[in-house]
Amino acid sequence: MSSQVRREAYLASCVEVVEQARREPGCLDFAIGADLVDPGRINIVERWDSRQSVETFRGDGPSGEQAASILAAAVAEYDVAESRSLT
Numbered sequence: 001m002s003s004q005v006r007r008e009a010y011l012a013s014c015v016e017v018v019e020q021a022r023r024e025p026g027c028l029d030f031a032i033g034a035d036l037v038d039p040g041r042i043n044i045v046e047r048w049d050s051r052q053s054v055e056t057f058r059g060d061g062p063s064g065e066q067a068a069s070i071l072a073a074a075v076a077e078y079d080v081a082e083s084r085s086l087t
Contacts, residue, residue, distance in 0.1 A: 007039060011033075040071075
């Protein structure tokens with residue numbers, strides 16, 4: 001199975017996760033999408049109002065099946081003092 005086919009199958013399995021996250025208290029945004037250049041890469045962007053909100057949502061982390069599909073991950077937390085629209 002090609003990496004692009006595996007990626008599409010994984011993304012299809014994540015629809016419920018995205019819907020659930022967006023319903024969670026404190027979720028400002030949650031998106032999972034295919035990288036436009038690398039067929040084996042998926043980008044996940046999450047915005048939460050607090051660390052407590054994200055930790056409550058994540059619990060013990062991804063299911064065993066999803067965890068087995070993750071080849072590598074990089075997670076970063078940012079503190080934003082101010083934001084403004086660029087439009």
